[in-house]
Each structure stands twice: as C-alpha cells, then as structure tokens.
Amino acid sequence: MPGLKFLICYPPLTCYISLMWRTLGFDREKEFFERAMKNGDVKHAYLFTGQDMIGKRTFALELVDKLVGAGTKNEATSQFDILFIDSSSSESGQTITIDAVKEIKNRLSMTAYSGGYKCCIINDAHRMTDEAQNALLKILEEPNEKVVIFLVASKPDLLKPTIKSRCEEIYFAPHGRKILDKLLSGEKLSENQKEFVAEFCGGRVGLLKNIIEKSSYKEIKTAIEELSRLEKADIGERFLEALKMLGEGDEKLLEKLLYWMLYLRSKMDNKKYAGVLERLQDLYVAISKPSTNKRFALENFLLHL
Structure with missing residues (x-):
C-alpha cells in the first residue's frame, strides 16, 4: 500500500532467492522483489532509503535490469527502457532540476521497447528542487502501466511528504x-x-x-x-x-x-x-x-x- 515502509526485521528469517544476483547481501530485499515479480505485484514507485554508499543505487540498478529484462532476451533493446537520473546533469551538479523530471515524463510516456517494464532511477532524489518535486508528484499521481520509478535517497526528510506517501519505502540497513x-x-x-x-x-x-x-x-x-x-x-x-x-x-x-x-x-x-x-x-x-x-x-x- 502507498506509504508503506518495508523494514527488515531481526532476528533474521530464512530467505529463498531463486535469481542470480551480483549485488552482495540484501537477501531479504532480493526475496521481497523476486516475490513481487513472480506474483505480478510490482508497485509503480519505491523509495530506497538508508545511509550514503550503503549499496542502494547498486541494488536498484541490478533490480531494474531484472525487471526490464523479464520476458525478453534482447538485452541491447531492453537498455532503452532504463532511465537513470542524478544531479550530474544539472549546471550546478548539486541539484536535480525540473528539466530532468520533464525528461523523465517524456521518456516514460513511450511504449517499452522490450515489451515489459520501463524503469527510472532517480539517484540522490533528495537533491530535487521544489519545482522538480512538484513535477514528479504529478507523474506519481498518474502512473503509467508497466512503469516503475525508484527514488534513492539518503536524506528522505528532504522529500515532500506527498511524494513519500505515494512510494513504498524500503530501508536498506548496514551490511554485517x-x-x-x-x-x-x-x-x-x-x-x-x-x-x-x-x-x-x-x-x-x-x-x-x-x-x-x-x-x-x-x-x-x-x-x-x-x-x-x-x-x-x-x-x-x-x-x-x-x-x-x-x-x-x-x-x-x-x-x-x-x-x-x-x-x-x-x-x-x-x-x-x-x-x-x-x-x-x-x-x-x-x-x-x-x-x-x-x-x-x-x-x-x-x-x-
């Protein structure tokens, strides 16, 4: 449900992971998404939170490969269905601007080349300007079918509550x-x-x-x-x-x-x-x-x- 925070609980439970993953650790998160993919229960927006440099972005990148590649063997074509956004594209290199979000809207409105999911990762999403967050909110309010947006943020408190409420939040704990x-x-x-x-x-x-x-x-x-x-x-x-x-x-x-x-x-x-x-x-x-x-x-x- 929107706004749900998926928090890993301890003591650890046995995880059943069937796919091959390059990313180390995060077994419960892997099992969570494998189950969602198998059951056709992938939500339209997720918020990955946790400390800087803990592996959230790496996990998201591998996950979208699996989502977009599901049902297709054409890896080259499927790459057109993955969009990655961060602050490096802005003039200052410090923020994610409304122009970047407009590009997201434009790209996600197109039909998937692979015939499966289209995915967007917004890395360091807390760097979005107010204008960018307002524009993203409109996208989240009217989700397209087979489109999944991943917000990766180490400072989720800088995101508008209305954005967070429309995402399923998953907290990535430090590795053992x-x-x-x-x-x-x-x-x-x-x-x-x-x-x-x-x-x-x-x-x-x-x-x-x-x-x-x-x-x-x-x-x-x-x-x-x-x-x-x-x-x-x-x-x-x-x-x-x-x-x-x-x-x-x-x-x-x-x-x-x-x-x-x-x-x-x-x-x-x-x-x-x-x-x-x-x-x-x-x-x-x-x-x-x-x-x-x-x-x-x-x-x-x-x-x-």
Missing part, C-alpha cells in the same frame, strides 16, 4: 561484518588495516568498494589522524593548517572533508560529534560553491572544532 570481510579478504592489507577499513565503513559496501578501487586507505588514515591532531591544536596551528589545506586545491580539500564526515558518522554514538558533523557538512557544501570565501569558511570551522 561478514560481507565486509569477504570483500576485504583478497586485498593486500594487514589484518589491522582491514580492521580499520571495516570499522571506518560502518557496513557501507559502496564506501568500502570505493576505498578498494582508489587504494585510498593511507589517505583516509592520514586525514583522520590530522582531524584528531587538530582537535588538540591551538588556534594558531589550526589557522596554519587551514592555509595548507587551501593550498592543496579544492578537489583535495573536498576529499579530505568527505573522509572527515564519513569518520564522524561512524562515531555518531558519541553525542559530542553531532554538532561537529553538522558544521562539517555545512562547510563541505560551502566549499563546493565557487562564490564562497573558502578561507573564512574553513577557519571558522576549525575555530569551533
């Missing part, structure tokens, strides 16, 4: 340690390093894969050690560090701030970090904007660290 250990098993890291990476990722497979692909273990560890050092440093040392960080360029600075944010999120059981994380998130957004006085913004953050 077994999944992380499996991914790390073939990596050339010491046991201490693997332990550090697993703890840092906090059950987020997407983040762990990103670290493996970029071989960024050393950069992450250095950034975290630097944050710990700055917490104990005096104001003069903090301002000198700000100049050094700014001198490394925006890309390096944003990367370091991202590592700090991810680290603090893994420590959210400690209430003292909540305010720091909020200010750090504001700083990250500010540094991303060309018009920001970056030195002032960074020094202000470090002053209140």
Whole structure:
C-alpha cells in the first residue's frame, strides 16, 4: 500500500532467492522483489532509503535490469527502457532540476521497447528542487502501466511528504561484518588495516568498494589522524593548517572533508560529534560553491572544532 515502509526485521528469517544476483547481501530485499515479480505485484514507485554508499543505487540498478529484462532476451533493446537520473546533469551538479523530471515524463510516456517494464532511477532524489518535486508528484499521481520509478535517497526528510506517501519505502540497513570481510579478504592489507577499513565503513559496501578501487586507505588514515591532531591544536596551528589545506586545491580539500564526515558518522554514538558533523557538512557544501570565501569558511570551522 502507498506509504508503506518495508523494514527488515531481526532476528533474521530464512530467505529463498531463486535469481542470480551480483549485488552482495540484501537477501531479504532480493526475496521481497523476486516475490513481487513472480506474483505480478510490482508497485509503480519505491523509495530506497538508508545511509550514503550503503549499496542502494547498486541494488536498484541490478533490480531494474531484472525487471526490464523479464520476458525478453534482447538485452541491447531492453537498455532503452532504463532511465537513470542524478544531479550530474544539472549546471550546478548539486541539484536535480525540473528539466530532468520533464525528461523523465517524456521518456516514460513511450511504449517499452522490450515489451515489459520501463524503469527510472532517480539517484540522490533528495537533491530535487521544489519545482522538480512538484513535477514528479504529478507523474506519481498518474502512473503509467508497466512503469516503475525508484527514488534513492539518503536524506528522505528532504522529500515532500506527498511524494513519500505515494512510494513504498524500503530501508536498506548496514551490511554485517561478514560481507565486509569477504570483500576485504583478497586485498593486500594487514589484518589491522582491514580492521580499520571495516570499522571506518560502518557496513557501507559502496564506501568500502570505493576505498578498494582508489587504494585510498593511507589517505583516509592520514586525514583522520590530522582531524584528531587538530582537535588538540591551538588556534594558531589550526589557522596554519587551514592555509595548507587551501593550498592543496579544492578537489583535495573536498576529499579530505568527505573522509572527515564519513569518520564522524561512524562515531555518531558519541553525542559530542553531532554538532561537529553538522558544521562539517555545512562547510563541505560551502566549499563546493565557487562564490564562497573558502578561507573564512574553513577557519571558522576549525575555530569551533
């Protein structure tokens, strides 16, 4: 039913998965959608929620392949029935605009090439502007047959309640340690390093894969050690560090701030970090904007660290 939140419950139940999946974990979600496909009970809109980089987008991408490919052997043709939208197509690269939603409406109004489902994934759906959300609401209110829309959002509270009420919400919980250990098993890291990476990722497979692909273990560890050092440093040392960080360029600075944010999120059981994380998130957004006085913004953050 619209607005239902499908939440995985524990203790775990036995799952019966018949399809082959590349995505690791999420067995209950796999079983849920396999059953829906088998019973012809696929809803017209779903909202995938959960932490950043936990695997929501990866799961959605594989799921739409299975939905669109059902009943057809023409993989090349079926790809025309999949639409993926995120903020990268906008001029700012930060929001999903009404133009993107208009494109969704146009594409979804066409008959499926494969003869099956047409699917749209809106990644980071919480980045939609108010205009875009209003336009999407109209699409959700008048769903086309055999059309399925997936909203992927780590900040669902930024979506209008009327949009959420028209989607079936599925929460993706952090992965267990077994999944992380499996991914790390073939990596050339010491046991201490693997332990550090697993703890840092906090059950987020997407983040762990990103670290493996970029071989960024050393950069992450250095950034975290630097944050710990700055917490104990005096104001003069903090301002000198700000100049050094700014001198490394925006890309390096944003990367370091991202590592700090991810680290603090893994420590959210400690209430003292909540305010720091909020200010750090504001700083990250500010540094991303060309018009920001970056030195002032960074020094202000470090002053209140």
